[in-house]
Amino acid sequence: MIYGRLTVIADDGARLGRARAVLCQCECGNKKLFVIGNLRYGTTRSCGCLAIEGHTRHGMKGTKLYRAWHGMRTRCTTSHQARTPSYLGVTHCAEWATFEGFIAHPPPGIFVAGESVLGRIGDVGDYSPTNARWITKSENSREASTRYFVGDIAALDVALSNGIGQSAFYERIRRGWSAHDAATTPIGTKRAA
Secondary structure, eight states: OEETTEEEEEOSSOEETTEEEEEEEETTSOEEEEEHHHHHTTSOOSSSHHHHHHHHTTSOTTSHHHHHHHHHHHHTSHHHHHHOGGGTTOOBOGGGGSHHHHHHSOOSSOOOTTTEEEEEGGGOSOBSTTSEEEEEHHHHHHHHHTTOEETTEEHHHHHHHTTOOHHHHHHHHHTTOOHHHHHHSOTTOOOOO
16 A cells, blocks of 8 residues: 555555554655554654655755745735734735745846845835835845835834834834834833823
8 A cells, every 4th residue: 555655565564653663654654653544644754754855845844044034924914914004905816825936036136145125116005026025134124114204204213213123123113103103112112102
């Protein structure tokens, strides 16, 4: 019997705990006991090599480029959007559903490890090769800050001129402060109720 990549080579009544098990050989050559029920229901299809290949078939998992793509995918998930409302409804194109598709249809610009982030043009719309590009972290922050104004001035510029750092400003915004309060309330001062 064959189940996915596993071929049963011995069925001699072996057990794993209380479950009946069979000895299988995987296409990769590994031999191991597997619970027969897991094989029949399709929950086990290989010795583990299938999962490893699925995560590293491109050989770039763990690289900064892969993490940039994975971060974009994370920002497009419902759970992330619930925590970060500014991404509500943001998705990505079909080509970028896989890392291989992302590499085949890259965004414009030059990726510099540790310096580049994947930014949407105007910080609006969905992620796609025509609506995203590689930009520096500071350019991305500046673009994101254009959503917040104090008068006619970008709120982040006001915050920086008042000695309020970028991370403090965005933490205040995340906590529900108005752009004006986040940019003008001195550090260490509680916001007026």
